Amino acid sequence: MYDGSADGDPGKAEYDRKSSQGTKRTLWNHSGSGTTVTSGDGSDIYRFQACDENSSAPDDCSGFIVP
Structure with missing residues (x-):
């Protein structure tokens, strides 16, 4: 998950794994703007969306994507 926004708010990825769809x-x-974090080992990712967290407003999310 890459955070490319210098707004001071964290970024997040929301995802489901194939072994536990619906969870x-x-x-x-x-870690701040310009950094990347990765998820741990597990089954393949079924779907995901990237979001920019907003402290006082709804998060800006991409909508779910199936890779």
């Missing part, structure tokens, strides 16, 4: 997981990037 939304969240991967946060609190």
Whole structure:
């Protein structure tokens, strides 16, 4: 999950794994703008969306994508 926004808010990826479809997981990037975090090992990712967290407003999300 790459955070390309210099707004001071963390980025996040929300995703489901093939072995547990319907269980939304969240991967946060609190490391700051220009950094990347990755999820741990597990089954393949079934679908995901990238989001820019907004402290006082709804998050901006891409909508779910199936890779």
